[in-house]
Amino acid sequence: MKSPALAWPLICLLLAACTAASPTGNASAPASVAASASVEEPTPTADPTSPEIGWHLVEAAGPLPDAREDHTLTVTPDGSTAYLFGGRTADGRSLDDLWSLDLATDTWSRVTGDGPPARFGHNAAWVESVGLVIFAGQSEAAFYNDLWAYDPAADAWSQLPSGGDAPVARYGSCAAVGPDGRLWISHGFTSDGSRFADTRAYDFSTQTWTDETPAAERPVERCLHSCWWTDNGAAFVLYAGQTTGVFALGDLWQLIPGPRPGTNSWSMIGPGERWPPDRQLPATARWGAATLVFGGRGLDGTYLADAWLIDDAGLAERLRLEGPAARAGAELIADPVRGRMLLFGGRDADLAMNDLWAVELPTR
Numbered sequence: 001m002k003s004p005a006l007a008w009p010l011i012c013l014l015l016a017a018c019t020a021a022s023p024t025g026n027a028s029a030p031a032s033v034a035a036s037a038s039v040e041e042p043t044p045t046a047d048p049t050s051p052e053i054g055w056h057l058v059e060a061a062g063p064l065p066d067a068r069e070d071h072t073l074t075v076t077p078d079g080s081t082a083y084l085f086g087g088r089t090a091d092g093r094s095l096d097d098l099w100s101l102d103l104a105t106d107t108w109s110r111v112t113g114d115g116p117p118a119r120f121g122h123n124a125a126w127v128e129s130v131g132l133v134i135f136a137g138q139s140e141a142a143f144y145n146d147l148w149a150y151d152p153a154a155d156a157w158s159q160l161p162s163g164g165d166a167p168v169a170r171y172g173s174c175a176a177v178g179p180d181g182r183l184w185i186s187h188g189f190t191s192d193g194s195r196f197a198d199t200r201a202y203d204f205s206t207q208t209w210t211d212e213t214p215a216a217e218r219p220v221e222r223c224l225h226s227c228w229w230t231d232n233g234a235a236f237v238l239y240a241g242q243t244t245g246v247f248a249l250g251d252l253w254q255l256i257p258g259p260r261p262g263t264n265s266w267s268m269i270g271p272g273e274r275w276p277p278d279r280q281l282p283a284t285a286r287w288g289a290a291t292l293v294f295g296g297r298g299l300d301g302t303y304l305a306d307a308w309l310i311d312d313a314g315l316a317e318r319l320r321l322e323g324p325a326a327r328a329g330a331e332l333i334a335d336p337v338r339g340r341m342l343l344f345g346g347r348d349a350d351l352a353m354n355d356l357w358a359v360e361l362p363t364r
Helices: 031-038
Strands: 055-057 072-075 081-088 094-102 107-111 123-127 131-139 142-151 156-160 174-177 183-189 195-203 208-211 226-229 236-243 246-256 265-270 283-287 290-297 303-311 316-319 331-335 340-347 352-359
Touching (some): 072 123, 183 226, 236 290, 290 331, 290 340
Parallel strands (some): 283 331
Antiparallel strands (some): 290 303
16 A cells, blocks of 8 residues: 555545543643644645545445444454444443444444453454454443454454553553554543553563553543554554543654663654644544544534544645544544545434445545
């Protein structure tokens, strides 16, 4: 997959807070995040020479999953299947169902069998030789720090041991598999109202956690954010979310791994001059050497429907993509085999959704 160019002309082209009672307004933010609130969203302008591309609603076949938000959707390495797990319905019911989406035919199928307890706000990743891995999350008053793996070949779930410096139970964390094959997680929120600023990594060969939190400056405690690894595997990136007294954040940080635990270092590289408005619970997915960001909830609680590309240098560009209604807690995945991105679910102020949208993005 070639990388998208953020110098394109602008193309005419996503719920919960971290507490039961969502903080509102923009209370005093820590110095490390206050700068993001002052960045205004640029007004996109139409370009008649831009390709005629945009979102379109996918008429998926098979029985449809229930409408939900704060779920996960994870693509297999061969690009054939995406696995949907858990989430929460509009009436607050936590889900424990597993679904497969055949990406060649856009067909949903329910996968039966016992697995993790119902949850939302968890993380998921595909791990080579392990399968679909689920970490943490919340179900009503229960918070989790467990690890589960689903092996499609055996059609079976198993709970993985959690030795070493295991993270405190949490929801609203973020996770991504690093170039070292470990599952890296960072930040999150737990039952006593605490937010975290730690970073930990799970080694699947030793089945142990290592505390990778830098001793020096780090992103402020938060939840409902996103993270990913840069295309060259050099940095673990953390973006947006919510912290105590500030409903939405817009800062971007990179963690550069050191030669041993305790020598990692965070540095803030965004917001830049052109930057997405602050948000929590955005939908994000990698596209080449950039990340597509869609929706979420803004600083004033508004549900968003804007789309942005943020490249690995921290440069952002708004895309004119008309399509899905504003929402938060949706899931976005890349389907490079078919040259598209897919967005599923999420919710707005009134209802949860189970619609599936696709957009084809140009590459060069």
